[in-house]
Amino acid sequence: MAIERELWIEMIKEGMVPDTSFLSHSVNMDEHVHANVLHLQEAGIDPEVLVDNDVWPIPVTTREDIPLELPLHTFDTVNTLVRNVEEMESSYNKMESVTRSHRNSLIKKISRHAAYNWCPSTDSEMTPVSVSDGAVNRFGLKRISFNDILDLQARFRSLDVQADELVTVLNPFHLADLQAEDLKLYKEVLASGKIFNSKLFTFSGLPYFDTTTGKKKAFGAAIGTTDTQASLMYCESEVCLARGDTEVFARYKDPKERGDIIGFQQRAMALAIRGKYIGALYSGK
Numbered sequence: 001m002a003i004e005r006e007l008w009i010e011m012i013k014e015g016m017v018p019d020t021s022f023l024s025h026s027v028n029m030d031e032h033v034h035a036n037v038l039h040l041q042e043a044g045i046d047p048e049v050l051v052d053n054d055v056w057p058i059p060v061t062t063r064e065d066i067p068l069e070l071p072l073h074t075f076d077t078v079n080t081l082v083r084n085v086e087e088m089e090s091s092y093n094k095m096e097s098v099t100r101s102h103r104n105s106l107i108k109k110i111s112r113h114a115a116y117n118w119c120p121s122t123d124s125e126m127t128p129v130s131v132s133d134g135a136v137n138r139f140g141l142k143r144i145s146f147n148d149i150l151d152l153q154a155r156f157r158s159l160d161v162q163a164d165e166l167v168t169v170l171n172p173f174h175l176a177d178l179q180a181e182d183l184k185l186y187k188e189v190l191a192s193g194k195i196f197n198s199k200l201f202t203f204s205g206l207p208y209f210d211t212t213t214g215k216k217k218a219f220g221a222a223i224g225t226t227d228t229q230a231s232l233m234y235c236e237s238e239v240c241l242a243r244g245d246t247e248v249f250a251r252y253k254d255p256k257e258r259g260d261i262i263g264f265q266q267r268a269m270a271l272a273i274r275g276k277y278i279g280a281l282y283s284g285k
Helices: 002-013 084-089 094-117 146-159 174-181 182-192
Strands: 037-042 066-071 073-076 081-082 131-132 166-170 198-202 208-210 227-235 239-254 259-272 280-282
Touching: 002 073, 002 094, 002 131, 002 239, 002 259, 073 094, 081 084, 081 094, 084 094, 094 239, 094 259, 131 146, 146 166, 146 174, 166 174, 174 182, 174 239, 174 280, 208 280
Parallel strands: 131 280, 166 198
Antiparallel strands: 037 066, 073 259, 081 259, 166 227, 208 227, 227 280, 239 259
8 A cells, every 4th residue: 555655645735735835935944844843043143233343354254053943843744534335426536635634734733824824913113013093894894905914015115025935825805905905006007917016915814913912923822803814925035934854644445444544644843933023913893
């Protein structure tokens, strides 16, 4: 069964980061993963700049970098049983279909983790977070506008991050707000795949903010009446994705179940590299 195991693993790997996904627009850290641990170096203090120096010799300093070792998260799918009689009576290869389903579940969960980790917890100078204040839509949320996108981009530009370095990931409701505001501009944006030179994606699994505190909700926390989903904006050289081992766990021809049992495990981690130049926009209530 070794050949089948290799086939299932390849099917999982080839779809882990689709080319059309916002995940592809990040720094790939796979080469820095060893034994499912991400090895990084936190840069030390930047050198001082002297103006009109008249003291010689100029001082010499060293930079002390801090080594970091981060174990990758473990993503496990719940096992699926494919009974022999089901496979025989199916008009398609059910095990291949099940494998694709496991792959899709892994992609969705890792994408949600990435979106959460690439989203700032609260507003700060280096992590701009904006709140929409447009007209209230039928969901009871204040609409975002194209100006909201421009204003958030302006905060990045004030940090010397250019628009073509930015990735914007809108939730479906924010995308609808823009469509309702200006259908012509909306169509132009979708056709180009960019919004004011920033790469544009949409994703339904973005994190939520508590509108009363202005802070990001914990991952997987229950959504309350004061919570609204954010959209994401980040500098693509400031976030990373690292993947480790992909494993398949299978028990073939189980005598009790009269079938095959299969599940997958993916080691991965997505981080904001320095915790800077990541932003969000959420709807006010």
